[in-house]
Amino acid sequence: MSKTILEVKQLSKHFSRNRSVLSGLQRNRRTEIIPAVDNVSFYLRENETMGLVGESGCGKTTVGRTILRLIKPTSGTVLFNDRDITHLSDQELRPLRKDMQLIFQDLDAGLNPKMRVQSILSEAVSVFERLSDAEIKVKTRMLLDQVNLKYSKLSSYPSELSGGEKRRVGIARVLAVGAKIIVADEPTSALDVSIQAQVVNLLRELQTQLGLSYLFISHDLQVVELMSHKVAVMYLGKIVEMGLTEHVSSAARHPYTYILWSSLVGKLSLEALHPLKLDRRANWGVFDFERPTRGCRFAPRCPVYERLGHPAECTDPENEPQLRDVGEGHQVACHFPLGN
């Protein structure tokens, strides 16, 4: 069993939204609190991929940014190699950037439009070490080899690259500093289908070659299933189910996970086969994470809640379902998990 490299404990991030224009200077200003991430805990081992899935607005991106401390968490701790990095200053944090990197969803992030690929990569290579020009040249070429880009692309500007090439340069930039953990935030969603497959293969090759650990954030369930050893499913800022990929995808216990996976357009036939007949006309309420929720967050959309005749536990504000183990490290936060 390999070593745990990253551990996240009870991480929360609440955003506040100011009500008035002037409130920037006021004390005691009235603000709305939006819990984007609420009590999220998980760990990541070396050479392992953890998938984080959920619909847009569920807070999965915020989790990634908070771990990298691009956003300051409201509470909770992030341990990197057993060292608490939650309260480090920006100065203390800088050396850690060498080990933890982020791949952005936006293909152009980090690619200065006025710089050629050569200068983008040499800058990234020399962030943490002083290198001679010759060493920089060798290292940038090595990076291009790793991401399968032609050397001729070194003299291109980002605007002259295609989407797939931009993504490769973005990955090379992240590898340049020698990262161990890579948070990949929707790395394929801005790409064409045929290019997506190239990038997924590349990320997996790099993992075996360099022993990387990924936190793979995506709404694309198929890609997550393919990439990840473990999966956590988020709903409105909370992890509702977590476990090994094959358990979560094929033996989901939380109704939300089940709906998520069976809603894959190609997979619809599965729905009919499942012993539990879900009501197709389930109430799909307005998807709104600012609305105060009482008890289980998923209850308003939950077909099981509907079918069981609105049991009181589900909406009891004192008794929000917590993650509990249902065997083999498979955790689920539901009062009435499926498959019993």
Next chain:
Amino acid sequence: MKKYTQTSGEIGDFSQLPIWQKYAWVDLLYVSYGLLIVALVLVSYMFGMLHWLPYDPQQINMDMLMAPPFSQGYWLGTDFMGRDIQSRLIMGIQAYFLPGLLAVSISLLAGVMLGILSGYLGGKIETVITYITNLIDSFPRLVLILLVVAAFKPDIYYIMMVMGITGIPAVATAIANKIRFLAQKNFIEAAIALGLRTRAIILKHILWYNCRALLIIQATLGMGEAILLETSLSYLGFGVQEPVASWGNMVQSGANYFLQGNFWPSTAPALAILFTILGFNLLGDGLNNILEDRRGR
């Protein structure tokens, strides 16, 4: 009727095109005219500084009052006191050149600093800076200048300092907006995540790569504005005082004789003002389109 032509053959490689095909001809025309004017102003400024002039600009020649252009070595003629207009025009550049640079540097330096503070740090600092810039913006520039002139003395450097300060908000807002735009594209976040130092992010990525065009444009436009302000104030008698030459007071003193048919003492500086300001503004405009890729999409 619009015409579209494929000029670059099979493979449209933009970067290998000659410069006149890359950009709109009108922009190139603007820029070349502007550069010509700037060069002319610079060279004339040097001549003036070294006193390499046909005549002493303040020397009064009683034999040659109101000599028309092209008479006896006076290329542009003389004014009502027999002073050489050509020499006075060249000396007139001294009146605005350094003060104009001062005004431009004040607005650029302070504007860049405030812009970075407000755009990069955000939060309360941004609010405070917005208040400051709004405050500066809400004073009419001319009233401020008249106040300064009344309180101290009608010195062009004081006036240009006021001009520089009132130019800060425009620069600060432009820089802050640029930073906000970059932040929106995850640009700054990506640089932080990579581990770059804040200093490198601000100086190299934000200012050098993404704001230099903007700053050059602001500088040229600011210079044009400074010339306009200096000449108008000198015309009104608040700026550079006789007998020191300034295009503004030359127009003013020549204007009295305009209706008598002696048009050249006021027309020559007026045209100089027109072409110079046009030059600076067109240079700014053309550079804006070329450097910021406004037309060439």
Next chain:
Amino acid sequence: MAVLATQPLLKIENLRTYFYARSKHSFIRAVDGVSLEVGHSETVGVVGESGSGKSIAAMSVMGLISNGPGVIGGSIRFTGRRVQRDLLEGLDKFVNVKERHGRVMVVNKDEAGWQKASERQMKNLRGKEIAMIFQNPRASLNPYITVGEQLTEAVQLHTLYKTRKEASDRALYWLEQVKIDSPRLRFNSYPADLSGGMCQRAMIAMALSSEPALLIADEPTTGLDATIQSKIVNLLEELKSETGISTLLISHDISVISRLADRVAVMYGGAVVEYGQSKLVLGEDASIKHPYTAALLASVPSEQQIRDKASLQTIEGDVLDTINVPAGCRFYARCNQITPEINEKCASHHPELREISPGHQVRCWRFSN
């Protein structure tokens, strides 16, 4: 009525829509000789990656392309029950195209004249006979007017329900038809209060409210969450069987196309590379397919592959940008089925769309014999 029996509802022939990349001084050959047919009560899917020209083709049909060279050739024949006309009739006199070696080099266009004539051709068609739904439904709804109000307006404008009462009843009927939950409540809400899926439903309701003969759905599920996507696909499927509306469905998502389409056109680099019955084009047998279609299908991971965590099949290289269109086959650089015998032809000549079995056309030299 005899016309209806013989003519398809929409017949696009040799459509060419170009743009102009000013900075590169070249044409973007977004749609380069596309022919398509949509029969009555038929759903035709157009599948392709970004830059394949699928959306531009749809927008050309709607007459929404006005800037640049735009539609420079071809015909779009619409044969509805109420209206029959060629949408591009008389427009060619505003465009003058000069070609060299079969390649467009100069386009002279009277844009104002073209625009005016196009508007005249599209009158009573756009939004009435041909309705369109877009990728981003929220952006297509006016945020300051309630959903019901916008729907009512559309009904009053395009149908015989002219009084306010009738029109709003009809609007409500359509909201029910698209199975929006609590339609009476949604009727009075603003677009901002609706989720993405509900906005898309409202858009579909609005498109259907004029009872169009043809619905053009441009990436109707893209950008929606997975759970919502499948609901929208279900809805489109139900509407198809209930109303029998003809649909031109455009998507990059093969699974959506394969669920809904009767016939499929696969586009690559501005041209249709394969066209035919859905089950032939997207079926199992890879030997009778265009190499691009085959590769595209293979790059979608199967459940078995996912379970085994197998490496995904990829198409090497990059999506063709339609600025640098090669002289030969557009897929040449990425094709993995080139044999030595046809290599030369592939590199130098653009293949024609050829019928390889009844109702199944492929643009590939492999099938040229």
